[in-house]
Amino acid sequence: MTTRTIEMQLSTPTMGPEGQVRNVPLGVARRPSEQMTEDFGAEHMLVNIGPQHPATHGVLRLVVELEGEAVKRVIPHIGYLHSGFEKLGEYRFYNQIIPLTDRTDYLAPMANNVAFALAVEALMGIEITERCRLLRVIACEMSRIISHLVWAGTTGIDLGAFTPFLWMFEERERIYNLQESWTGARLTTSVARVGGMMCDVPEGWEDGLRTFVKTFPKVLREVDSMFTRNAIWCGRTQGVGAMSSADAINYSLSGPMLRASGVDYDVRKDRPYLGYDEFDFDVPIGEHGDVYDRYRVRLEEMFQSVRILDQALDRLKPGPVDVADPRITLPPKSKAMSDMEAMIYHFKQVMEGVKPPVGEVYMGVENPKGELGYYLVSDGTSKPVRWRIRPPSFLNLAALPKLCEGALLSDVIAINASIDIVMGEIDR
């Protein structure tokens, strides 16, 4: 992103945590925490936030040690949603794992499905068809948009702005309707299969997406005008929870968190998968690494996703979706019922599943939350020896104690919201 510096009227320059001068609106300037120590003495207080609290975005428990209103320490407790997906995956066929991936990052299920299929295909060395590739790009970018919409809406609510939440969720419904007409499910899509997709998009679906692509940027620009120069929003987010690029790398942050800190790394650009290198899009990079920059990066990413969707729709041509190898994908049902050979393959597929060769692969993709990595180890059977999920928001949340250093209690809510966590993925 060419970071547009926000010039506020009635603002006073203050020093940010990195020593840079930030424009913070008058009246929102903070008192340094040294003054607070005098006011409240050295008495510390523990505040328990969660696990059932709307601002923790799921079942996250934070124990905050306070000195007055200044945060001395934050201890996150996770695991309330632990479901043992990785263990369960060791007892399932590869295609049976795809429904589990829905339930990890349930705010972007399609991107997870695609990532898992890509990992198995990398393990087996499968080349997918052109139409399948473009459908997957569309699925990933639709997921990015709905995930960022939820993020912006709920973060707005956390910081006291209710109206954008309604706009965001209205737009999100439109994508959910598209997902429903494609896959039959709104949330648990399970859209990808090894070597193809569950099904092709229905008749007229592309027109529906094109309408969305045309009308959605207008809503985004309204959100932009509501937030970006809003004095309250800037006061609550600028200079809050800042992290330098060196720290962001050291803490293994990924996705918008990493890029907001000024690190130019996007898996779509630097380890291109699904032919992302053929698409014309920009990667927004932040400057200060604070909550405000994370907002700007995510907002810009939605605009860029719209660009990618537009290009993918232009390139989408009729053709086969699944690879034509009956050992990998199911033969059509009509053929399985009429042709002996197809029936045998169908039976073997259902009873034994796909069998990757002995080996292992780490497949990292750029998910809305950050870099999602699937590490698969195969011993040649139809069930993986190890299916490791590298969850982006788990590692991003691990940096929360560091991000909250020197913050106020109300900043903890803003910082936690800015990480964009989803507990299904953190606890797995």
Add this chain to the structure above:
Amino acid sequence: MIDGSASPIDPVVDGRSPAATVALDDVTAPSTVAALRARFPTAVIRSLVVSGQTVVYIHAAQSHAVLDWLQTGPLQRFDYLTDITCVEYRDAELPLEVVYQLRSLGRRADLRVKLQLDPDARLEVASVIDLWAGADWLEREAYDMFGVVFKGHPDLRRILMWEGYAEGYPLRKAFPLRGHWSRAEQTRQALQSNPEAYYSLEELSIADAYHELPQDVKDRLAASGRVLP
């Protein structure tokens, strides 16, 4: 490159174009292994390329020195720790592996480092939290799920399972899918342990409330016991 021979590693390459990325993969990964063998002749057990990704097996005893060198070495600069995890194979004869996924953001290069441990012996490796702060929760999770002790980790306790969880390490192959205990026993234990009802020893002590506790509660806390309301 250590002994002064010409290095095929380009110090800074903008890996923006996919062709450059592919070339980097092909060139740097084996040369990293070669440099590693030259620097630590006894540490590297073997190296191989699987699905186009380079894997290096090193001796667990030298893991910290090797990983330190990979992070800070002038031509390596694997500054980004992507992941730490463990792999246990279904074949009980095979060793348990601790897997580090490393990445150099500057060179756009990846490397997988593996340590092999005897699954029947005490599982211990050196913590890398002093090298990468991101290793904190990853090591805690590996400890929680596999029982691998990361020596030098300042706060090695369970992370996904609760603190008093006593059934074992869930991702070990010897751990059944539904756990060791019966459903009734698991339910009883889960109801008995009320994680919200108590603060951990650490949280109590940071709030200075620890010193006001009666001695018997302190003793039970020190023995990782429960403080039920």
